[in-house]
Amino acid sequence: MIKNKTALNWYDxxxxxxxxxxGRAMNNDNMKMYLRAFNNECDVLISKVKFNNFDKIEERIKKCVHALDKLNQRNKISMTKAYLSLKIDELHLVHEYNCKRQEEKEILKAAREEEREKAKLQKEINEARKNFKRTSSL
Structure with missing residues (x-):
């Protein structure tokens, strides 16, 4: 969309x-600056998304678009809904990935806990057998 100049609404x-x-060169520079600012802001925000803060990050991306649109009102440059939608989709994918990673961490944690419990139980069984053998040989 950036290459085809369809990521932004603009006046030519x-x-x-x-x-x-x-004038065209100036406008192209302004559009590059807008997209660079937006994409950098999105990269930072998306890198901060976790399994529990998706809504906040999505809202911050939308606020960023609103602020950049407002700053570029005189230049007649604004974000298209389609490009914003792609960034939100990217956020969804990263969020889903992070949720899946969190699930895997919890599963591994539960498995390790179960292993500790089994080892503890096995140790208790072994101790009981030793004690039983001692008491039965007396």
Whole structure:
């Protein structure tokens, strides 16, 4: 979408010093700056998503879009819903991955706990057998 210039809504008839090509270059630079800021902010936010904070991160991404749209109102640049939707989808995928990792951690923790319980029980059984053998040989 970035390559095809469909990630943003933008106005193409700018002129700078009476030149349309300079206006187009200025507009392209503004769009690159918008996308760089948005994508960097999203990368940071998405890297912070955990199994328990998805809604907060999603809200912060939407606030970021709102703030950037507001800052670029005079430049007539705004985020398309489709591009925002892709970022939210990326957030969902990372969130699902993190939830799955959390589940696996809990499963491993439960398995380790069960192993400790089995080892403890086995030790108690062995102790009881030793005590039984001692008492029966007397």
């Amino acid at each position: 008839s700018w002129t700078l010093d009476g030149s349309k090509s300079k």
